[in-house]
Amino acid sequence: MSKVDKLHSIEDLRKLAKRRLPRAIFDFFDGGAEDETTLVANREAFKRIRLAPRCLMDVSKVDTSLELLGTRSPLPLVVAPTGAVGFGRRGGDIAIAQAAAEMGIAYTLSTSATASIEQIAEAAPGRHWFQAYILQNRQLLDSLIARAYAADYEALMITVDLPVGGKRERDYRNHLSFPFRYTAKNLLDFASRPAWALDIVRHGLPKMENLVELEKPSASTAKLASSVGRSYDPSFDWTRLQALRDSWSRKLIVKGVMRADDADRLVRLGCDAIVVSNHGGRQLDGAVATMEALPAILHAVAGRIPVFVDGGVRRGVDILKARARGAEGVLIGRATLWGAVAAGRPGAERALTILADELQRSMQLCGARNIEEIAENLCFPSLEKHISEYKQ
Structure with missing residues (x-):
């Protein structure tokens, strides 16, 4: 059994990645904005959903x-898209893309990736x-979109929640910025992880x-900090x-949707899918x-286009919960990122394998034989609703 096979959860991969990385790099991937209440809320929303198998x-x-968007996918x-993966492990973007391709899963390349569209x-x-x-x-934006088209990317995903960083x-x-600028503080931090630092030196x-x-x-160093x-x-x-x-003749996906009225307007505009x-x-x-915003958005979309959800997916059962609440599927970012940072392509493959195994196991334990049998009735309702349904 390889080292990566001994890791049994996305959190195991995260912990291994944390041991490899300087604090500044780990925090860049792991952190959120300001007090990080929304970062925590995403995960807590999944935890609050209880299942009735x-x-x-x-x-x-x-x-x-x-x-899934016209092509069979082995998983929902x-x-x-995850930016700057190569700062965690060189070649990390390609490692994740190769792991996804091996499983037949769609991979989304970030504009801010450390691999090019063509690579x-x-x-x-x-x-x-x-x-x-x-x-x-x-x-430059027009050029990137044209390059994606020429490289036969099947979908364009427009992120609409980043008017400013x-x-x-x-x-x-942590004095972290992109492009990098060295300070006494971050140099000491980088030196604390010699294997990572040696790769940068070489x-x-x-x-x-x-x-x-x-x-x-x-x-100005101040202007560079948190420069995304x-x-x-x-x-x-x-x-x-x-x-x-x-102008884009293939699938158009809009990511960063959190309101029902915006979702309805995006459908009428002609988008092919949205990501909550x-x-x-x-x-x-x-x-x-995101899981709290999902129901109203699904109601507004009314089945006209697929609705995906992301944010806080760390277990296969989270995928089941998202499907049960009505999402077409989930997008995962940090899960495969931690895998790639921890162990390159084998780590990214391990992350996907863990989620696939957990989803299958959760479906078996819930009595769902296929994706179509994952429905709202697998979610435990409020006591009032439960009693009402029982009486009927």
Whole structure:
């Protein structure tokens, strides 16, 4: 048994990644905005959902696959866009993409990835979606979208919850910025993880390959701290989204939706799917948890397009809960990120295997033989509703 096979949960992978990384890098991936109340709320929302399993069902065979945006997927799961993965482990983006391709799962490449659109397409043939941040540099944004089209990415994902960067105070305290700038504080931190630091010394800093044109020096360290969002366009609006819809002929997904009225308008605009997301608690602190926002959005969409949810998915049973509440599936970011940072491609594969095994096991324990049998009636209702249903 390999070292990674001895890790039995996403939290095990997270702990191993934490041991490998300087504090500043770990906190960048792990943290959220301000007091991190939304970061915590996402996870707590899953914990509050209780299940009411069926008994005496033949669950000797369970099918976790489904049709997902026109293609069969082995799981109701997509790898979410995660930026700067290579700062955790060099080649981490490709490792995650290859793990997803091996399982037949769609992989979403972040604009701020440390691998380019073309590198992912070549190194990990499979289902690729490209997540586009709305850059102030419109020429560069148009170029990135055109490159994704040329590389045969099947979907474009527009992130709409980042008009400006969230206030990520861990980054301020750790003197972390992108592009990197060294200070006495972070140099001591980096030196505390010699294996990580030696890789940087030997090979140099990873680059956000799709954003190299934006990496311009700044004279102020203060301006650099928690610098995510400095290049994004706060003027982006519905008119410009409609223009993107009109120009992109493949699937268009909008990520960062938290309101029912916005969801309804996105359907009418012609989007193919939406992702209920608060950016993993990394943007507006105090925003509602995604699983709490999901029911109203599903009601507004009324089955016209698929609705995905992300934020706080750490167990296979979380995927089951999201499906039971009506989501098409989930997006996972930190789960595969921790796997890749902990152990490269084997770690990313382990993360997906853990979630797949837990989902199958949870379905068996709930008496659900396939994805279609995961429904709202598996969620334990309020006492009042439970008594009412029992009397009927």
